[in-house]
Amino acid sequence: MLVLLTGATGFIGGHLLRALLAAGHTVRAVARREGPAIPGVEWVRGDFSAAHTPEAWAAAVAGVDAVVNAVGIIREVPGQRFVDLHERAPVALFTAANAAGVRRLVQVSALGSDDVSPEPYFRTRRVADRLVVQLGGSVIRPSFVWGPGDLSMRMFRSMAALPVIPVVGDGAYRVQPVHVADVVRALVAAAESERGGEWDVGGAESLSFNQLLDALRRRIGRRSPAVKLCVPLPLMRLVAGVGSATGIGPITRDELSMLLRGSTCELGPFRERFGFVPRGFTEGLSTEAGADREAMLAEVDAAVPLLRLTVGFIWLATPWATWFGWPRAESLALLAEAGIRGPFAGPIVDATCVLEVGVGVATIFGWRLAWVGLVQLALVLGFSVILAVTGSPLWGHPFGPLTKNIPLVGAILLLIATRNRSAR
Numbered sequence: 001m002l003v004l005l006t007g008a009t010g011f012i013g014g015h016l017l018r019a020l021l022a023a024g025h026t027v028r029a030v031a032r033r034e035g036p037a038i039p040g041v042e043w044v045r046g047d048f049s050a051a052h053t054p055e056a057w058a059a060a061v062a063g064v065d066a067v068v069n070a071v072g073i074i075r076e077v078p079g080q081r082f083v084d085l086h087e088r089a090p091v092a093l094f095t096a097a098n099a100a101g102v103r104r105l106v107q108v109s110a111l112g113s114d115d116v117s118p119e120p121y122f123r124t125r126r127v128a129d130r131l132v133v134q135l136g137g138s139v140i141r142p143s144f145v146w147g148p149g150d151l152s153m154r155m156f157r158s159m160a161a162l163p164v165i166p167v168v169g170d171g172a173y174r175v176q177p178v179h180v181a182d183v184v185r186a187l188v189a190a191a192e193s194e195r196g197g198e199w200d201v202g203g204a205e206s207l208s209f210n211q212l213l214d215a216l217r218r219r220i221g222r223r224s225p226a227v228k229l230c231v232p233l234p235l236m237r238l239v240a241g242v243g244s245a246t247g248i249g250p251i252t253r254d255e256l257s258m259l260l261r262g263s264t265c266e267l268g269p270f271r272e273r274f275g276f277v278p279r280g281f282t283e284g285l286s287t288e289a290g291a292d293r294e295a296m297l298a299e300v301d302a303a304v305p306l307l308r309l310t311v312g313f314i315w316l317a318t319p320w321a322t323w324f325g326w327p328r329a330e331s332l333a334l335l336a337e338a339g340i341r342g343p344f345a346g347p348i349v350d351a352t353c354v355l356e357v358g359v360g361v362a363t364i365f366g367w368r369l370a371w372v373g374l375v376q377l378a379l380v381l382g383f384s385v386i387l388a389v390t391g392s393p394l395w396g397h398p399f400g401p402l403t404k405n406i407p408l409v410g411a412i413l414l415l416i417a418t419r420n421r422s423a424r
Contacts, residue, residue, distance in 0.1 A: 001066060002028060002065050003064065005017060005020065006070060007070035007072065008027070008029035008030065012108060012145060012187075013070035013071075017029060017038075021038070021040050021041070025040075026040045027041045028041075029042065029043050029044070030044055046060060048085045049080055057093045057097070069093060072086065072125070075247070076247070083124050087127045091131055098135050104191055105138070107129055108140055108183075109139050109141045111202065112263060118257065133196060133198055137196050138191075139199070140183065140186055141198065142178050142202065143176040143200075143201070146284075147179050153177070159213060160216035161220055161302040162226065164228075164229050165226045168236050168259060169230060169260065170230055171209045171230065174206050176264040177281045179203065179279055182203075186201060186270070202264060202267065203280050204267065206264045237256065240256040248366065300418060307418075308364055310411070322349065332345050359372055369415055373412050373415055380408055381409070
């Protein structure tokens with residue numbers, strides 16, 4: 001069977017691609033950029049941000065036996081909007097597939113998608129869900145999906161590694177994590193069948209968010225119980241508001257709302273349709289290999305935000321001291337030692353401070369750390385070289401205002417190296 005798979009480079013899509021190949025199918029994989037050469041996989045270009053008409057998908061669906069859509073985002077970013085990726089493109093895709101006579105249609109949705117949800121993440125997904133069901137296809141709505149390569153559980157695991165764990169509210173809201181292998185098993189079965197319908201799926205175990213963190217903490221070898229710091233909801237809503245307005249930060253308003261809502265379901269209809277019950281979370285953790293590696297990665301993930309905060313603080317402290325705590329004449333004197341005098345000295349000080357503020361904020365929020373890190377290296381090394389050439393006495397100062405640049409360079413290089421682990 002030839003299966004058209006969208007989202008093939010994503011978390012669920014990547015696992016599904018391998019499962020389809022293992023089941024003996026060939027895959028026409030849609031991605032914005034061509035993926036690696038894999039036997040049995042034909043890569044085609046497709047962009048959900050732009051392909052919003054059935055005509056745009058006509059060539060992709062030609063000759064396929066099934067269409068599976070696994071595209072999804074949890075947060076909008078420039079160029080990727082919920083209405084485009086969850087609604088317009090999937091509707092166009094499934095309309096084109098139906099016109100081409102494809103009867104096996106499968107949509108990967110999300111537990112909680114409905115018409116009245118206040119979160120656009122859910123409302124936009126529901127539009128495509130409804131169309132697929134009308135066309136006789138299958139909709140799978142999973143709870144939190146976890147497994148090798150996931151992002152959400154990686155973040156929760158890094159939280160579990162902390163001695164003091166910040167928890168939104170009371171942490172009593174319930175979740176039902178489901179392993180990606182179980183979700184993929186159901187998706188392959190749905191793609192192989194013309195039987196349509198909608199099925200919610202979660203793991204066999206429902207647990208509170210606090211219990212989830214405790215399970216992850218045991219998984220990474222932490223013997224002592226962690227202290228949980230309950231972050232008041234008003235404060236979290238303020239943080240979430242910043243995340244929604246800027247697109248950066250740990251959480252947005254919609255994500256906060258979805259977290260507090262919980263994510264659980266009844267498994268009876270799913271078991272009746274697919275013939276199995278997905279494993280429970282604690283059972284799944286106990287049977288997963290790689291606990292030592294997860295423990296190491298959890299420690300790295302937990303340390304990276306602290307590293308961002310400390311490095312960012314240095315960049316913010318410098319302009320603060322220059323503008324509000326350090327006599328301006330002293331700053332101008334330092335420039336004079338480097339040979340910069342006259343009417344341009346003051347504007348150079350202010351422009352440098354503005355740049356440092358931008359670098360500090362970007363570092364704290366983890367925005368484009370590779371590029372921001374290069375800017376930091378250029379500034380640190382540039383200042384250090386200039387002051388070394390001019391013979392600045394600061395290199396020999398007992399408090400080490402310049403010798404501290406050496407460990408700062410190391411910290412910046414570490415941030416650049418771990419930038420992918422700094423993503424939300």
